[in-house]
Amino acid sequence: MVRIRVLVVDDHRIFAESLAAALAAEPDVDVAAAGSGPAALRCLERGAAEGRRFDVMLVDADLGASVTVPVARAVPEGGGADGLVDGISLVAGVRVGQPAVRTVVLAEKDDPRRAALALQAGACGWVAKDCSLQRLLAVIRGVLRDETHLPPALLTGVLRELTAARKHRTESERLVESLTPREREVLRCMVAGLGRKAVAERLFLSPHTVRTHMQNVLGKLGVHSTLAAVALARRAGVGPADLAGDVVERGGQLA
Numbered sequence: 001m002v003r004i005r006v007l008v009v010d011d012h013r014i015f016a017e018s019l020a021a022a023l024a025a026e027p028d029v030d031v032a033a034a035g036s037g038p039a040a041l042r043c044l045e046r047g048a049a050e051g052r053r054f055d056v057m058l059v060d061a062d063l064g065a066s067v068t069v070p071v072a073r074a075v076p077e078g079g080g081a082d083g084l085v086d087g088i089s090l091v092a093g094v095r096v097g098q099p100a101v102r103t104v105v106l107a108e109k110d111d112p113r114r115a116a117l118a119l120q121a122g123a124c125g126w127v128a129k130d131c132s133l134q135r136l137l138a139v140i141r142g143v144l145r146d147e148t149h150l151p152p153a154l155l156t157g158v159l160r161e162l163t164a165a166r167k168h169r170t171e172s173e174r175l176v177e178s179l180t181p182r183e184r185e186v187l188r189c190m191v192a193g194l195g196r197k198a199v200a201e202r203l204f205l206s207p208h209t210v211r212t213h214m215q216n217v218l219g220k221l222g223v224h225s226t227l228a229a230v231a232l233a234r235r236a237g238v239g240p241a242d243l244a245g246d247v248v249e250r251g252g253q254l255a
Contacts, residue, residue: 005052006140008033009040009090010060010106015129019058022133029137037064037090044098054101056140057094059123061107061114063087088114088121095122102143110154116161125149172236175221183220185241186213191230192240202241 006023010016013035020033032047032054034040040057047054064086091103104125105118115126124143127136128151139149179187182203189199200210214226223229 003028003030004056004140004144005030005032005047005054007031007040007043007047007054007057009035009037009057009063009087011035011063012060023137026137029140037086037093040090041093041097044094044101048098053098055144057101057103058136058140059087059090059103059105061087061105061111061118061126063090088117088123091118091123092121104139104143104149110151112154112156112161115150115154119148126151126154172232176233176236176238178220179217183213183217184238186210187217187229187233188238188241190214190217190226191233191238194241 006020006029008016008020008023008031010019010033016033016035020031023029024031032043034043040059044054044057087105091105094101094103099122102124103122104127105115105123106127106129107114108129110126110128118126124146125139125148127139127149142149176184176187185203186199189202194202196207196210196214199205199214200207203210205213218224218226218229221229221232223232
């Protein structure tokens with residue numbers, strides 16, 4: 001019998017342990033539970049090191065709800081024992097670090113926007129926490145067949161959100177393409193959180209020249225603040241400057 005290894009990740013311990021116990025009653029399911037993002041990462045890493053990789057990870061949509069971790073930053077390597085990681089960021093990090101693991105988000109309520117974000121981050125499904133055990137098992141087995149599972153009531157809303165996100169991304173990409181190579185370098189430094197003086201030192205420019213480039217970047221992107229420019233850059237797939245080396249974009253493309 002082929003066994004399915006499932007990791008339940010929820011910071012409500014009673015729920016996590018109860019769900020793990022219910023799933024473990026299935027003859028072909030092995031289950032472990034983790035109460036945080038970092039703990040989940042440690043479980044995944046330990047399983048991989050022991051040759052017992054997890055097949056499916058069930059993640060609480062509200063994991064770490066008291067903190068905000070941008071999805072684009074994914075999950076710090078190793079997870080940091082003291083770090084806080086939200087559910088969608090955990091999904092994104094696992095997709096990068098262990099792409100063979102299928103992830104399913106467990107939610108208290110249907111939310112088309114958050115479900116779309118979860119799918120964009122790499123989730124294979126969005127399931128209500130109050131669904132039946134048999135329904136959850138069907139989803140677990142379905143995602144292992146490369147199926148994507150969403151509640152029927154969410155389909156229209158999620159498709160609308162994904163279409164809008166694609167439209168915004170395309171427009172953002174067009175605006176970024178209007179920048180000169182130097183302005184792109186400055187934008188990546190902004191995405192990395194560098195201030196004007198730090199950008200000047202990094203690019204061997206005067207602060208005055210950097211200020212001019214930053215103003216040009218804001219103007220061409222049609223925004224009025226650094227924060228808005230960074231958000232638009234992220235939508236366009238522009239990554240931060242690699243502070244340990246060259247200025248890079250997602251995918252390692254140099255300006």
